[in-house]
Amino acid sequence: MTAIHLTDISVSYDNRQVLGPLSLELKPGEIVVVIGKSGCGKSTLLSQIYDRLRHRAAWLPQDLGLVDTLSVYHNVYMAQLDQHSRWYNIINLIRPFSEQVDNVRPWLKRMSIDDKIWQSVDQLSGGQKQRVAIARALHQGAEILLADEPVSALDGPKADQVMACLTQQYSTALIALHDVDLALRYGQRIIGISDGRIMLDQPVQKLSQQSLLEFY
Numbered sequence: 001m002t003a004i005h006l007t008d009i010s011v012s013y014d015n016r017q018v019l020g021p022l023s024l025e026l027k028p029g030e031i032v033v034v035i036g037k038s039g040c041g042k043s044t045l046l047s048q049i050y051d052r053l054r055h056r057a058a059w060l061p062q063d064l065g066l067v068d069t070l071s072v073y074h075n076v077y078m079a080q081l082d083q084h085s086r087w088y089n090i091i092n093l094i095r096p097f098s099e100q101v102d103n104v105r106p107w108l109k110r111m112s113i114d115d116k117i118w119q120s121v122d123q124l125s126g127g128q129k130q131r132v133a134i135a136r137a138l139h140q141g142a143e144i145l146l147a148d149e150p151v152s153a154l155d156g157p158k159a160d161q162v163m164a165c166l167t168q169q170y171s172t173a174l175i176a177l178h179d180v181d182l183a184l185r186y187g188q189r190i191i192g193i194s195d196g197r198i199m200l201d202q203p204v205q206k207l208s209q210q211s212l213l214e215f216y
């Protein structure tokens with residue numbers, strides 16, 4: 001059984017091939033970390049996979065995809081928008097249902113940002129915004145997590161805590177990371193990309209910090 005099985009993915013911009021052709025398979029219960037130098041194609045790979053698995057995946061893009069003018073609560077609630085009727089969502093936008101607030105609040109607590117629940121996202125710092133986007137991905141509860149540099153704006157201990165939280169909630173995930181320690185700690189398998197191609201694909205037990213340096 002496979003969670004992700006994609007073959008012959010390739011992307012070009014203006015006749016310049018930036019990704020692939022490549023194929024990728026992920027088993028259920030596998031946490032795979034994607035590494036590679038800036039511009040190698042990590043975001044392109046993740047967004048291509050998200051395009052194909054939209055209905056099964058929680059998506060945490062690098063640009064976060066938050067609605068800046070809405071509150072923290074509403075941004076996190078949006079993860080489950082498709083589970084309710086249009087009317088329910090409109091009423092909840094104007095006057096949030098207490099049961100929905102109770103569902104959202106624990107994720108904000110996990111991200112230490114519950115004190116900002118009614119604050120508009122455009123009033124938050126970069127790290128706070130990233131924690132809101134992570135809370136939204138946690139609240140979604142999909143089959144697979146696709147995350148592009150999910151902890152890039154967080155400091156050491158917070159990044160560690162958030163990675164633990166994401167990998168507890170999602171046992172199947174594909175995560176792009178630029179931190180070698182986090183990649184080795186949380187990945188079960190590491191994929192190294194260079195010039196849009198997979199140049200390394202190994203279980204973490206076979207890898208050392210040294211062996212990953214060429215991808216950073």
Ligand SMILES: Nc1ncnc2c1ncn2[C@@H]1O[C@H](COP(=O)(O)OP(=O)(O)OP(=O)(O)O)[C@@H](O)[C@H]1O
Nearest residue numbers: 013014018036037038039040041042043044045062
């Ligand atoms: N919309 C676009 N139009 C043209 N070129 C693009 C576009 N998006 C990405 N690229 C190019 O595709 C290549 C891969 O970009 P991508 O964003 O996937 O890299 P990345 O590995 O995620 O980089 P980073 O670590 O800096 O986020 C880069 O050379 C980039 O310039």
